[in-house]
Amino acid sequence: MSERRVARVQLESPVPQLDRLFDYAIPHPLVAEVAPGVRVKVPLRSAGRMMDAFVVEVVADDGTERPLSSVEAVVSTTPVLPAPLYTLARRVADRAAGSVSDILRLAVPKRMVRAEKAWAAAPAPTAADVVPAARERADEVLGAYPGLGAALDAGERLAVDAPPRPHAELPRGAWADLLAAAATRTLARGKSVVLVVPDYRDQAQLLAALGELVPAEAIVRDDADQSGPARYGQYLRTLAPVPCIVVGRRSAVYAPAHDTGLVALWDDGDSLLAEPLSPGVHARDAALVRQEIEHSALLFAGHTRTTDVQRLVEVGYVREVPQARRPSPRVVLSATREGEQRQSRVPSSAFAAAREALQHGPVLVQVARPGYAPSLVCADCRRPARCQHCAGPLRAARPGATPVCAWCGRSAHAWTCGHCGSVKLRMASSGSERTADELGRAFPHTRVIIADGAHQVAEVDATPALIIATRGAEPLARGGYRAVILLDGDRMLQNEALRIGEHCLRWWSNAAALAAPGAPVHLVGVAGPVARALATWTQPAYARAELADRAPLRMPPAVRVASVDGHARSVDTLLASLRETVPDLDALAILGPVDTSTDPDTATARALVRFDYAHGRAVADALRAGVIADALRARRPRKDRGPKPRSTLKVRLDIPEPDL
Structure with missing residues (x-):
């Protein structure tokens, strides 16, 4: 009588009490098909139904002849859950007190039958060759950071400050060339690379930079913008025993690339890298766990330094690699001069800089909020105007328009102030549309472009124009902006969030990095430690001071x-x-x-x-x-x-x- 085989499976269920491996007997007809990593269907007697599951391992029966339910069917014979990925998912879930199935739901795309059949019929991928010219170009870029190349080869954990400048000719940042160079050097050693970025615009820049250095067949996309079959096909490519470069967003940190030699995160302070779904693991924390398991190099890069990474630097877990020559934008702290109205939104110095810069190219103006008037107040008592139905804030879409609640969407046709009884409203703030209206009148015959959530603009040309953008929505300009004006800084800092100073410094630094070399960057109406850190371009020092202030208060990331x-x-x-x-x-x-x-x-x-x-x-x-x-x-x-x-x-x- 042949020995009974047992499959240990992980159920695809978020129920916490099912977050463990279950043993199922493998029927004799399925012995050849049930293998580690394949999808199967198994009965769950407590629920009285069939469940999807992943086979984690196949073992021999322990000889106790215990009663076991049998595997019902094999969904696919393609092994989509390699052992290293399950180990990573288990470790990440345990660290976050979550379920491994929630991690696997992010890491393993939904099965697409047609894509799976096409992949099985296609020839196996071969290792891509990195030409010597690309390797030399990558080493030249990495040469700005003494010892960075050797540290990547040695598998160290590193933190670098990206060069704050755009590409001289193409619409992308110099940071993309830095990460592409690190990936090219690692791929030339026969190792895979995983590059994680916050959004689609960062991903597009990185893909463009990589396309100039490595063959297209070596690059794998991992993002939800692709169709289901395309994403599943790209995932199957990462499972091949051939090195590749995976470029994706937060879930790409789990990509099961073969023999990973580098995991790099760009701008880890961006909230888009924090997973909103359970168990809510940040891509930075998942990357740290992965590096501990695989012993690959780990690279944190950004224009600013988060307090989370700074803590790792101070405890010696991550090593900082400085540039040989630290470049910085020309930041000017603009304030109203004597004789100017205090409520003047654009001081004369910033106004003059914009006028001069418009003779040579585009000018970026960053504002805090989209829309026309994001907030309204009572014209008499100056208290915030609230919706009479849900107490949400009121806003105006244009001058003279009926106010609309930002929460419930109701129109406030007969609004009355609950404090003083006034029926008059006043615009208390200016959004992107109102700013564009005001600056359009101040700069006649100048093209004005709005870039925010409702008006998405990826890039602009080098012709003169005023670009009014909300934070994080700034388009790329060929050759860089001839001037950058950062408005509403004082309003941004009024937020009560613990990390608001850290966030503001990141928003402003990322916008300043879009300026052409030598172009002025005006920060309007802000003073204090955040403004000094931007003006002197010493973001790591600000993160160090913030961390020191939070430690005695036992606030994250000190604890x-x-x-x-x-x-x-x-x-x-x-x-x-x-x-x-x-x-x-x-x-x-x-x-x-x-x-x-x-x-x-x-x-x-x-x-x-x-x-x-x-x-x-x-x-x-x-x-x-x-x-x-x-x-x-x-x-x-x-x-x-x-x-x-x-x-x-x-x-x-x-x-x-x-x-x-």
């Missing part, structure tokens, strides 16, 4: 912070279990819980847990165990006839903004 939300009784039970499981937590580690109930029949609460990195594993395990225990309690049958409780407990680790 890790987890949030616990759910039914009040469940939150109390979880916190009590956490105190028993991790007795080393200090007395001030747990903040709350506070009542967050919106329904009088359901009591909900929220709490924060602050803990040192040394306690990370213990706290994550305890929180995950509490979530599983709460889910199991919700499944138990009740003797009374009341409504059956359901699990609402939600845990999220490494939240960047603690908020009770």
Whole structure:
């Protein structure tokens, strides 16, 4: 009698109590098809239905003759879950107190039958050759950072400040050439590369830079902009035992490229790199876990330094590689002069710089918000105008238009101030459209272009024009902008977020990096540490000071912070279990819980847990165990006839903004 084979599978289910490997017997007809990494269907007796699953490993039976359900069918014989990817997903999920199935949902695209058949019928990919000229060009770019090339070859963890300038001729930043050079050097060594960027515009710049150095067949895209079959086909390419360069967004950090030699993240302070779906793992944290497993090089690059990366630099886990000659834009701190009105939005110095620059090329004007008038106030008492239905802020689409609520979308036809009874409104701020209207009148016969969420512009030519853009939506200009004016800086800094200074410095630095060499960059109406860091181009020093200020307050990233939300009784039970499981937590580690109930029949609460990195594993395990225990309690049958409780407990680790 032949030995029974057992498949250990990972169910594709977010249910916390199912986040483990399950054993299923392999029927004799399927022994040849069931292999590690393939998709299968298995019965789940507790749910009475079939479940999709990944085979993680195939083992021999332990000889106990235990009763096992059998694998029902093989969905596909293509192994799409290699062992290193499962190990990475398991480690990342454990660190974030989440489910491995949530990570695999991000990492492995949905199966496309036609793309899979086309890939199986196509010839196997071959290793791409990097021509000597491309290798020399890459080494020349990396030569601006002494020792960077050797550090990449040695598999070190590195942080670099990207050159703050655009390409001399093409519409892309010099940072793209830097990352492309690092990828080219690594590919020439026969190693794969994973490049992670925040959005499609960064991805387009990087793809253009890579296209000049390496063959097209060596480049793999990983993003949701592709069709389903195209993305699945690109994923299958990464599974081939041939080195490649993967360029994608946050989920690309999990790309199972063959023999990875470098993982690089561009602008890790961008919120787009933070995964909004459970378990909410930032691409930076996933990259750190991956580097620890694979021992590849890890590169953080940006025009600014986040406090998260700066903490890693200070503890010696990441090494900073400075440039031999540190370039910086010509930043001017503009303020209203004597005789000018204090409410003047564009000081005379910035106005004069824009007028002179428009004789030679485009000028970028960065504003805080889109629209015409993003906020309205009462004309008499100056209190913010609120919707009478939902208390949301009112805004105006154009002068004289009926105000509209930004939350519920209702029109405020007969608005009355709830404080003083006035019926008059006043525009309290200027959005991109109003700024374009005002500057268009100030600069007649000048082309005005709006770039924001409603008016997306990727690039502009070198002809004179005023580009009014919201933060993060600035188009690329060929040869760079002849002047950059940063407006509404004081309004941006009024935000109460913990990292608002860090965010503002990143927004302004990224805009300043679009200026042509020698072009002036005017920061209007801002003083203090953030303005000094921009003017002197010392962003790492600002991150170092911010980190030092947060350490005594035990604020992230000096410590890790987890949030616990759910039914009040469940939150109390979880916190009590956490105190028993991790007795080393200090007395001030747990903040709350506070009542967050919106329904009088359901009591909900929220709490924060602050803990040192040394306690990370213990706290994550305890929180995950509490979530599983709460889910199991919700499944138990009740003797009374009341409504059956359901699990609402939600845990999220490494939240960047603690908020009770």
